[in-house]
Amino acid sequence: MxxxxxxxxxxxxxxxxxATPLWAFVFAMLVWxxxxxxxxxxxxxxxxxxxxxxxxxxxxxxxxxxxxxxxxMACVTFGVLPYLSxxxxxxxxxxxxxxxxxxxxxxGRFQFPVPAEGWVRVRPGTFAQDESLFEMRGPAEDVWxxxxxxEGLSLEELAVDRRQTLYSSIRRAGCEEFRQFVGGSLxxxxxxxxxxxxxxxxxxWSTGIVESEHxxxxxxxxxxxxxxTFNRRKPELLRMTGEFKAL
Amino acid sequence: MRWSLLxxxxxxxxxxxxxxxxxxxxxxxxxLHKLASEFRGQEDRPGExxxxxxxxxxxxxxxxxxxxxxxxxxxxxxxxVQNNGTDRIYFDEQTDQLTxxxxxxxxxxxxxxxxxxxxxxxxxxxxxxxxxxxxxxVIALPGLGAGSVAMLEYEIVTDRSRLEMGWADIFSSxxxxxxSDWMLSVQWTDGEQVAWEGGGQxxxxxxxxxxxxxSGADIPAVRLAGEYSWADEINHLIVGEAKSWDAVxxxxxxxxxxxxxxxxxxxxxxxxxxxxxxxxxxxIALIHEFVARxxxxxxxxxxxxxxxxxxxxxxLSTRYGDCKDKSAVLYHLLHQIGVEAYPVLVATxxxxxxxxxxxxxxxxxxxxxxxxxxxxxxxxxxxxAHTDWLHTPAWIQGKVALKLEPExxxxxxxxxxxxxxxxxxxxxHFTAQGGATEQQTRTYIGEYAGMFRNFLSGMNSDSRREWxxxxxxxxxxxxxEPVFEFTGLESLTPEVSVRSATEYDPFLNPEExxxxxxxxxxxxxxxxxxxxxxxxxxARFPGLQVETTHRFDVGEAWLLTTLTPEFExxxxxxxxxxxxxxxxxxxxxxxxxxxxxEQSVRQGDVDRFNQFLDVLVRxxxxxxxxx
Numbered sequence: 001m002x003x004x005x006x007x008x009x010x011x012x013x014x015x016x017x018x019a020t021p022l023w024a025f026v027f028a029m030l031v032w033x034x035x036x037x038x039x040x041x042x043x044x045x046x047x048x049x050x051x052x053x054x055x056x057x058x059x060x061x062x063x064x065x066x067x068x069x070x071x072x073m074a075c076v077t078f079g080v081l082p083y084l085s086x087x088x089x090x091x092x093x094x095x096x097x098x099x100x101x102x103x104x105x106x107x108g109r110f111q112f113p114v115p116a117e118g119w120v121r122v123r124p125g126t127f128a129q130d131e132s133l134f135e136m137r138g139p140a141e142d143v144w145x146x147x148x149x150x151e152g153l154s155l156e157e158l159a160v161d162r163r164q165t166l167y168s169s170i171r172r173a174g175c176e177e178f179r180q181f182v183g184g185s186l187x188x189x190x191x192x193x194x195x196x197x198x199x200x201x202x203x204x205w206s207t208g209i210v211e212s213e214h215x216x217x218x219x220x221x222x223x224x225x226x227x228x229t230f231n232r233r234k235p236e237l238l239r240m241t242g243e244f245k246a247l
Numbered sequence: 248m249r250w251s252l253l254x255x256x257x258x259x260x261x262x263x264x265x266x267x268x269x270x271x272x273x274x275x276x277x278x279l280h281k282l283a284s285e286f287r288g289q290e291d292r293p294g295e296x297x298x299x300x301x302x303x304x305x306x307x308x309x310x311x312x313x314x315x316x317x318x319x320x321x322x323x324x325x326x327x328v329q330n331n332g333t334d335r336i337y338f339d340e341q342t343d344q345l346t347x348x349x350x351x352x353x354x355x356x357x358x359x360x361x362x363x364x365x366x367x368x369x370x371x372x373x374x375x376x377x378x379x380x381x382x383x384x385v386i387a388l389p390g391l392g393a394g395s396v397a398m399l400e401y402e403i404v405t406d407r408s409r410l411e412m413g414w415a416d417i418f419s420s421x422x423x424x425x426x427s428d429w430m431l432s433v434q435w436t437d438g439e440q441v442a443w444e445g446g447g448q449x450x451x452x453x454x455x456x457x458x459x460x461x462s463g464a465d466i467p468a469v470r471l472a473g474e475y476s477w478a479d480e481i482n483h484l485i486v487g488e489a490k491s492w493d494a495v496x497x498x499x500x501x502x503x504x505x506x507x508x509x510x511x512x513x514x515x516x517x518x519x520x521x522x523x524x525x526x527x528x529x530x531i532a533l534i535h536e537f538v539a540r541x542x543x544x545x546x547x548x549x550x551x552x553x554x555x556x557x558x559x560x561x562x563l564s565t566r567y568g569d570c571k572d573k574s575a576v577l578y579h580l581l582h583q584i585g586v587e588a589y590p591v592l593v594a595t596x597x598x599x600x601x602x603x604x605x606x607x608x609x610x611x612x613x614x615x616x617x618x619x620x621x622x623x624x625x626x627x628x629x630x631x632a633h634t635d636w637l638h639t640p641a642w643i644q645g646k647v648a649l650k651l652e653p654e655x656x657x658x659x660x661x662x663x664x665x666x667x668x669x670x671x672x673x674x675x676h677f678t679a680q681g682g683a684t685e686q687q688t689r690t691y692i693g694e695y696a697g698m699f700r701n702f703l704s705g706m707n708s709d710s711r712r713e714w715x716x717x718x719x720x721x722x723x724x725x726x727x728e729p730v731f732e733f734t735g736l737e738s739l740t741p742e743v744s745v746r747s748a749t750e751y752d753p754f755l756n757p758e759e760x761x762x763x764x765x766x767x768x769x770x771x772x773x774x775x776x777x778x779x780x781x782x783x784x785x786a787r788f789p790g791l792q793v794e795t796t797h798r799f800d801v802g803e804a805w806l807l808t809t810l811t812p813e814f815e816x817x818x819x820x821x822x823x824x825x826x827x828x829x830x831x832x833x834x835x836x837x838x839x840x841x842x843x844x845e846q847s848v849r850q851g852d853v854d855r856f857n858q859f860l861d862v863l864v865r866x867x868x869x870x871x872x873x874x
Contacts, residue, residue, distance in 0.1 A: 156865075163809040164872065177812035179866065186858050188866065190812065 094121040097136065104247070105134065110147060110217045112208075112244040115236035119145075127222075142224045143233065145240065151215035158209055158216055159190050166205040170196035182245060187211035191242050195234075202230040208241030219244040269384060270346040271364045282319060283353040283396040295468075296320070296327040298426045299396070305416070305486070307435035312405040312414045319398045328391040331424075334399050336384040337372065341549065342409040345384060345401060352388050352397035360390025378412075378571075378612060380548040411554040412498055412608035415487025419477075420450045426466040433459040433486055442489035444604035447482020459486065471782070478596045478610075480784070485605045492606045492649070492656055499554060499608060500651040503590050506556035506575035512563035513579050522584060530584045531627075535636040536739045538577045538629045543567045554608065573629035574614045581618065588618040591626065593660070594647040600657040603647060610657075611649065626660060633704070634697030635739045641666050641694040641789075664844045665792035667777075668692035671769045673795070677761075677802040681753035685729075689745045689769055696735065696743040703743070704736050719747060722768040727751055757804035764870035767839060770795050771864050774841075778860055779853045786853055790845030791821075797869060799835040805873030806832040814866060820846070820859050823867070837869055 062070060097103050099117040104110075110133075118139025124132045127144045134147035150158060159177065167173045173196035182189045193206040203224040210217050221237045223230065286292070286299065300319040305312065322328050338345045350362035368385040388397045405414060420429045429450060435441045435457060443459055446452050450463035461484060471480060517523075520537060522530040545567040547557060556562070556571040559579045568576070574590055581588040592611040597603070603610050617626040626648075631640040645662040649655060670690040677683050691699045703711055715731040729749035735742050755761050770793050779786040801807055807829065815824045821843030828836040841863065848856050 156868075159812070160870065167809050167872075175809050177810070179812050179814035179816075181816055181818060181862075184818065186818075186855070186862050188816075188862065192812075 090120070092123045092126045093137070094123060096120050105147075108247050109133070109149070109214070110210075110219070110244065110246050112147075112219055112240050115239050116233075133217075138221075138223065138233075138237075140223075140225050140229050140233065143222070143237075145219060145221040145237075148218045148220070149215060150218070153216055155188055155190060155209055155211050155216060158218065159192060162192050162207050162209070162220075163194075166192065166194040166207070169205065170194060170198050170203045172196045182210055187246075189244075191238075193238060193241070198224045201225060202227050204230070204234060204237065206237055206241045208244035210244060210246045212246035214246070217244070217246040269367065269369060270344070272346055272348050274349045274351065274361060276349065276351060276359055276361065279319075279349065279351060279353060279396070279398045280359070282398070283357070286321065286396055287355075287357070287394075293321060293323055293425065293427075295323055296331055296424045297323070298422065298424055298429075300428045301420075301426060302428075302430045303418070303432070305431070305433040307414075307433065307439050307441060309436065309438070310407055312407060313402060314404075314416070315400075315402045317398070317400045319396065322391055322393065322395045322397070324393045328393070328395070332388055332391045334386045334388060334397070336386070336399070336401055336403075337381055338384070338403050339379050339405075339553075340382045341380050341553070342405050344404045344406070346404075347384070347386075347399075347401045349398055349400040350386050350388065352390050352395045354390050354392050355394030358390065360388075362386055362389055378548060378553050378608065380553060411502060411551070412495070413488040413490065415485060415605070415607040415609040417609060418484045418486070419481050420447065420461075420463050420484070421466050421469050421481055423469055425468045427464065429461075429463045429466060431459070431461040431484070431486075440489035441486065442605045443484065443486040445482060445602070446484040449482070450484070452484070471784075476596055476598055478594070479599045479602065483602070485607065485609070487605060487607050487609065490606050493653060495606045495608055496649065496651050496653060496655060499592060499649075500590070502555040503571070503575065503578075503651060506558050506562075506572070507579055509558040509560040510579050511560040513559060513576075513583060516563060517580065517583055527584065527586070531581065531586065532636050532739065534577065534580045534584070535627050535629075538573050538580070539632045539739065541566065542573050542576060542629075544573070544630050544632075545569065547572055570614045570628075570630045574616050577616045577627060577629045581616065586618050586620075588616050590651045591615050591617050592649040592651065593643050594657075595643060597647040598645050598659065600647045600659055603657045610647065613643065615643065615648075617650070624661065631697065633701040633739070634694060635741045637741055638693035638697065639663065640697060644694075645787075662845050663694065663790060665790040665842070666845060667695045667773060667789060668792045669695060669769065669773055669794075671793070671795040673797045674800075675797065676800045677755070677804065678753070679757060679803045681755040681757045681804065683751045683754075685747075685749050685751065687729075687747045691743045691745075693741055696741060699743045699745075700736055700739075703733060715745060715747070722772050724751075755804075760808075761801070761805050761873040762870075763799075763872070764868055767795055767797075767867040767869060769793075770839065770841060770867050774860050774864050774867075777843075778857050779848055781850060781853050783850060785850065786848045786856075788843065788846050788848055788856070791841065791843045793839075793841040795837075795839045797837040797839075799837070799871070801833055801835075801873050807835060807871060807873050809872045810835060811837055811869045811871050816863065816866065818859065820848075820856055823863050835871060839867065 097114045097119040099114055099119070102111050102113050116139055120137045122135050122137050124135050126135050126137070128135060128146045132146045133149050136145040138144050163175055163177065167175050173194045175192060175194040177190060177192045179188055179190045181187065187210065189208065189210045191206065191208050193204065195202070195204045197203060201224050205220065205222055207218055207220040219241055221241055223233060223237055225233065282299075297320070298318070299321050300317060302317045304315045318334070320331070322332070334350075336345060336347075347364075347367070352360050354360065366387065369382050370385060372381040372383050386399065391397060407414060418431060420426065433441065433443070437457070441459070443452070443454060446461060449466040450461045452459060452461040454460070469481060516537070520533050522533055525533065542562060543566065547569045554571070556575040557568060559576050562568040562572045562576050578588050578590055591614065592608075593613040593615055594603070594610040595613050597610060615626050615628045617624055625636065626639045626643070627636050628634070628640045628643060634640045639660060643660055644666065646660055647657050648660045649657050668691070670692065672688045674686045675683055706714065711733065712731055716728050719729055727749040729747035732746040734744045734746070755763070773791055773793050777788065777791055779788060810827050810829060813825050813827050816822065817824075821841070823839065823841040825837065825839045828838070830836070
């Protein structure tokens, strides 16, 4: 049992350095829960072997105030957490995006490179609060991307809004912005990237905004993930927003 | 005696000279009556100002060139009369004899209005940068109204013995009004060598060994929009003595060299200028500045000096002269310090050397001095008192020039890749109260410095300050009235700077987050002044290079949060790039570099070019935030 405890500790320690899949976290939690149950049983066996052991409220197991905590937490554990994890468990997945390809929107509105394996197209609304054209789940936890379309909004207005929003959404943020023409046209493409910390983990927002004859298109990418994964994935995500194009 | 002298001076001051070269013959109006009568009988009379007839007969013999001209106009409206009711005959007082045979009009009711000889005015023409001493006979045609027909008939006889460079006439059949009937006949005697070239699509020419006949009919008016060079855009016919370019160069150079026969005062001047211990570049700068600024420009193309400069000694003594006089002095002084300079003729109205088909001096109206230095050709304009010697004055760049050295051919003077070069430095410090102090320095370089020096040195200090304040308030902000300082106006340095300092009252609340933006005012001003026009012809962009450096210090009240974007906008028209340096949470440095080289832009690309400028203006704004 000691070795199981050691494995569990290693797993939680690793999760602070590299991103791990959700199933590994769930598995670790189940193992830890099982081990604590066994430990609790052993303590009870030891207790029973004592002379005149004292079991409080033997018939109901817990006192009233313990039940008042245990019941809601059980609901959260067995109800809400699985619901929140549906997206990560692939419930909303539509299809995988082949690594190394340039993804071209089926309606021919935009394109971006898919720099690594693990990007999965998901149903709109999975990550976005407002109306999106396209959403993707990334190759690691808390990595995702959304494509938006705007009409009647200038690039400058959207860029100013993004600079302020992204800067304030992470701690110790530092933001950079670079603009250039899109190909041989006079349309402008802007890439804004803010990096900082979120819940003690490196975090990044990067957005690529491009002008087109049909308004603005934006690919916004988010990543909050352990440092090792963050450093490895950052160039990939920047390439996605840097090479995002309206067609 | 004194009164008569005073009267003569007053007459000359008014620009009205006596009329020794003009004669009148008894007019015979029957031709005009007949023509007007026939014209009134026509039902389809033109609806606009129309040249009904332009007929020129030229007779060339050993001693003279006689030109008899008949010019008939129809005025369809009073507006035509207002704008074109005065005719002018141009002639050279030193070499030509003008005889007016007929000047008059017949109005719509058939009444004759003859021009009275006493009403003739002879005035000087703007002879800056010409190799002739031209006059104009001004004939304000009497009795003109809507429906009038006017006729002018005259003869100009040129004494060939008084010409320094031979004769040549240039004609344009197409003008700003439609021409119904155009004819030119030239006849010359045996032994005369006459060459002709050009004419364009509207006339047909036939020539043989003794004559030339050109004619055209129903020639439409020229419709040109925007800035253009008449000599480059319109087809011309040139007729003149047949010569090679070498012959033209030889005669012009011989004339130029005559000025070098007497160079007294040159050596003393170099001693006076203390050029001895200077480097060659410093010597050139000093000599150029002396000739450009201390010898004033006076048009001096009197008899014998249309092409031949006055002697160097004479010009140094009088301290005035025209382009060729000043060029001769410059040439001499440069040679004295070891610079192998050479004189160059310039046709300031022409940019297309292929149109100089018949070798002639007639195309040229200016002279500069050039030399080779460190692998490049430097051309110094001794009449430009504002541009430093390292930069060719803007107004002769791209113009056709002829080096007065054997075997030279007309070629275009090199055009600088960036005619307008500006550097802007700005320091903006926010105060703890929410205001700001600002120091700016705008530096204009090369040709632009020359233009600014010319513009600003013509003002007194009060006018200069008023202009600078007005300009600042139009371009940057009308909330303040900065203090200005100007440098580089006094001598011909490559740069002219305008420095300003000002303080803005609080406009931000230091208790709140800041969100600041500003347009790059001076950068935008430069871009705005260079939008291209759609004229139907290829447009020329003169080249613009701007570098701005803005330093911001947000002071004690704020820390910088989000910064202005970096960018690189680059395409086949040009490039604008911005770097942002962020040393700490208080200081921001924004460097913007714009380079749009000199180029031709096809009409089909003008809209796209202007849209490119639109994007640059829009994207040049600087914005950042603090908390």
